[in-house]
Amino acid sequence: MTVDSNIIMGEIAELEFQLQGMHCTACASRVEKSLSRMDGVSEVAVSFPLRTAWAQVETDKVSLQAMKDAIARLGFTATMNQSPYTSLQRERKLMLMRLLPAILLSLPLLAGMVHHMAGLSRLAAMLPSWIADPYVQLTLATVIQLGIGLPFYIGAYHAIKQRSANMDVLVVIGTSAAYLYSHYAVLHSLGGPYYFETSAVVITAVLLGKYLETTASLRSQVQSDGFGSLQSSYATVERAGEKNRIRTEYVRTGDTVWVGDKEMIPVDGTVLQGDALVNESMLTGESRAVHKSPGDCLWAGTTLDSGRLKIRTTSAGHATLLNRIREQVMEGQRSKSTLQGQVDAVAGWFVPMMLGFSAITFLLWGLLLQPGEWSHAMMCAIAVMLAACPCALGLAAPISLVIASGRLAKSGIIVKDAVAIERLAGIDTIVFDKTGTLTEGRPSVSALDACEEGSMSVLRIAAAVEAKSEHPLAVAIREAAMKKGIVIPEAESLTYRPGYGAEGMLQGERIALGNMRLLKEKGSKLGKEAQLSAQLLESSGATVLYSIRGEECIGIIGFSDSIRAEAPRVVEALKKLSVRPVMATGDNIAPAEAIAANAGIVEVRASMLPEHKQRLIEQLRREGAKIAMVGDGWNDAPALAAADVGIAMGSGTEGALGAGHVTLMFSRLQSIPEAIAISRRTLGNIRQNLLFAFTYNVLIIPFAAIGWLAPWMAGTAMALSSVSVVANALLLGRRLHVDSYEAAGCR
Template sequence: MDEKGITIDLSVQGMSCTACAARIEKNVGKMPGVEAVAVSYSARTAWVQYKPGMIEPSAIMQQIAKLGFKADLPENAKEGFEKERSRLRLRLIISMILTAPLLSAMVQHLAPFARIELPELLTNPWLQLVLATVIQFVIGLPFYIGAYHAIRSRATNMDVLVATGTSAAYLYSHFLVFNADRTALYAHEVPLYFETSAVVITAVLLGKFIEASVTSRAQQDASGYSKLLNTVVKVERAGVEMEIKTEFVRENDYVLVPAGQIIPVDGVITNGESEINESLLTGESVPLAKRPGDQVWAGTRNESSSLRIRTTAAGYATMLSRIVDLVRQAQRSKSLIQRQVDAVSAWFVPAMLLLSLGTFVIWVTAVDPGNWTTAFRCAVAVVLAACPCALGLATPISLVVASGRLAKRGIVVKEAGALERLAQLDMLVLDKTGTLTEGKPKIGSMHVTQGSKQGLLRLAAAVEANSTHPLAVAIRAEAVQTGLVPPAATDFSYTTGKGVEALVEQRRIGIGNAGFAALKKWGIGSPTIQRFAEERQKLGETVLYVADNNRVIGAISFIDAVKAFAKPAVTQLRKAGVTVVLATGDHPAPALSAAQTAGIDSSKVYANMLPEDKLELVERLKEQDYKVGMAGDGWNDAPALAAADVGLAMGDGTDAALTAGHITLLQPRMTAIPEALLISRLTVRNVRQNLTFAFIYNALIIPFAACGMLQPWMAGTAMAFSSVSVVGNAIRLGASLRRAAGQF
């Protein structure tokens, strides 16, 4: 639950195209207490945010049912979808069996088969009427139901097109059977279109079944994280081992995980040592050695030996579950392209119905005056050729495939628009610590003018006792390794990005960079300290000054190695046309040293940057019409991450970065950035291919139909398979993304 309300995910059955999803969004969004709603046709899901005191989920599900669809809880989604697909398969099989005899009349009109003698029974108009009636009103009943609910809601969808076109063909043929000259009718001189309505319904069912099958496969690939979720876990309580469902595991429970099993909870190892394979969660293929005191995550695999783990999070609170939620969030969100396509789809069906009517009028009054049969055939062909599904599926199915592939590589996209914007990136601002460098600095050397180095380290560790900054962590780690016990500190005073002061043993001890020393008017310290600082900074080390009652008594230098794959990543970004900029709060010397190691141009290095300075830099670059990305650790860089066109939060094996940026890299590997960029560009290219095909299809097939160059059954069959082609191209994207991942 958040401040705005509670959210719920529902599976939705019965949608025939994206217009159905738009109708659910519109109607549910108007309900009192509903704050936001997003429906995905490709995922067959609805996400609703609501006020619990004003409306309940049951009322939302009832409203969706009134619109002609079935809403269910997510745990029943797979079963419900399979039942829907089974019913679709049954309808398809029966329709194909009943349509086969009707095809004989059509076959006789084709030149190669004109001389083939068929049994008289197969061409009997009354048998055709019976078979077509069953197909039209029994097999095709769901199309009428869907069209009824759409029109009742003052909307249109694909069901309206199918019901209109096939009904026109059926009713026209029905009229001729009862009113045409019997001799001409049995001599097959009267044009009947029973086969048209039957073939179109069969083709649409076949297209829907294929679409449902490949979409289901794409959904399974994209939601591969579900395979990492254990349902039963062995816990130890009061010395007794028992098996319980994962959702009943509590914080501080002790979970036992044998070798070879998936770890079911987030926690800390208390007993045992093992290698943990985190590849399915983070994309890192090399197992990591873990021992008591190390953190482990749900969804990772225990490779070598049994572990006893103290639970810190279980069930929906684990990082894995939150990643699953973020992936779903991205899949249900809409990119700019998708919103534009939805706007076009909203008027597409009414426009096609008007065009069909116009085609009929023009044929019967101008092109071939008085020829009602030809006018009718052309008008029906226009209705059956029009396909809004290909347009509606072009974007979301590709995004589902891409977001699933990225997630398996440890790259979590939080919104579909971020993927689209990432593809346009031409400027990337990098933070230094934790992004370009390892983010785990170590103390390189110390210089003191008063007391000992151990004494200086002891005071510094006391002041940095509560800080999470990497340099503070390095100071505390060095103190522990040296065997020092820092004294208690009180009255802390922090200056973001510069330093901290605290009261230690009745003395005001401070530690910070040169800017902090100047701010606090500590003075420059002794010449030896200044020489020490200059020498260490020339070597690329970071220097902090330590003061006792506003007098500098020493300095500490830190070494933070540039990541091994930083230079290849920067090189790949340059080849992709992206300019890389380094923005850091560090001193110019270590910043330039790190930039040189990584292959970043020295003219693109900005040092001594506070969080607000990074924000200003990002905004300035955007004003210069650059598409700007910002990569940082998700904490101090949060303002810049939010302001950038694409914020990439670098993780460190924890869930800290999940709250920042538009895209989260679960492992702080630099190569994930060019990898995400390549995947985004391949995805956007695939989307554009889909849209191009959909627009070209409609631009070509509809004029052909209107000009009388397509039989209605041909137009209907083409319409059914156009959406299948779009889905197939999106599935092909999956293979392209797997090949792309092999480059990193």
């Protein structure tokens, strides 16, 4: 999100900054805490892997500059209108500019170590004598410590100023102790040993680790953000008969845009002229090109495989579906899972604890284990300090979650927050709505039985009462009326009652259309023939509604809605994942059971109002089940909110982005087991990362404390531990790409 795309809601704005200078997750926590304390800032989220800070602010209470100044006081630089990828590239370039001279200056210091190592006398004789000169070593080490290592001091200063501790504090204290001791030994001619190589190699190793980590973060950005490359910068617009190539942010709604062969479509719109094949795979997940002709919808980011189209723009720039999806994905990526929050809490006290343990190690060696050997005690204490690695713990979850949310988005699965991924992994029961979820959601009138009057009268009244409803059954009624040439009269006082039907007034008479529940409420009687007809329709899987005038039922309308072709495969895939499928629908038991049987679902709950579905979810949760609810995002809103994970089926491409914890943009049922499989693999990857980070600290810190690790070894291990965690997270992206969909059993 850039400043141009900030969402302004009255005096509320959403702002996003790109941050430079953060070295670990503790830095991100400091920014988050500082901004959240500012008056007028209602919500803050900072992502270390993305190097971004997002905030929701009241514009009349806090200014953009005030927030930038607050971030600057913490030692970081905030910029806007820059993608996370660009920000990470710049950070990596700056890191390389420090790393290369650090390596060159550290090599002579490492060579100098040879003179002090037994068994390497021949090699030492081959080296020039000046390498072992204490003043040469002091000069080289000073450039590295106070020049190249200066940003560590600045970071440590700001951390301590905020009464916090991070990786910079550990690096600065550890390397400064080794450098200052050696500095003192040289100036007072103590004759060694000197530990310049310790401070220099640790700084170099940490820089190398951060460079590799930043490179890995860049790769994770590429894996997670498939939508960034789909945004076209220019569009060919026709205005006043002239065609001009302009930037997409200057395209207006209603503009005519031309797109040629192999070009990327830059706007959302409808086809005015032309026939073409359009590749929508990156947006919809469907590999086959889709034929487009006048009247069809198009979306930015898709590509014209062949042909030429004239398009009327409906959305451009930041308002396109592609950009809205991307913003939803970024919102999910910057959120924190429960597990990540717990790890961040541990990392918050980890550094102070390690500083305390380092002090204890120093005193134990100097006073008890080797009394008076303060040089050895200092080296052991420094090794402990440098071995401690909160960064590996802090990176265990966020990069994996960034990659997973990006992979889900490429499959049309939009996850609103990281907690949803965590909860999806534990789902053991999934409750499906019927209409529009397990069925196509495009019902048609399949039967029309009049009780006393003609069938046209039954359909006319039904169309009048459903004239303004967007419910799929209402649409089917209006389409049937239009096909029969019925002029739909205008009804008054229309009301729509979820779970019952619709009512209104027509020419002074009360009319209604609804299910058996509404029929009984009205006290309308149904003849034996009508009852038999309704039973036969329902037993065949049809949905039945009753057309009512006054207190009299004047006819029955049957609707057929075919089951989605993929539904049986999806249900079978869920069972293989040990997930129990349940259907909950407002339809009667007979049509509900018919659809459920075709899908392979055994448990069916029928004739349920929205509040009944909510109670069902709550009951299943009380029984210990981990529930996902799949519905249309509107009528099922209470149940979606009550479930551990609410999965909203999108309405075409304009999916219900505001409903549920997860949105299936293109209503692909296959996405459900895919999402569960991806979430489980992601959580497994995070646990691997946490296990490695925890095991690393448990094993290496005792070795450092007993003197089995030289400080430079401990510092190098600290730097590489973070790289190892990030590398394992990157392997997740490859695994998800190769086999996550197959793991769901839907191919």
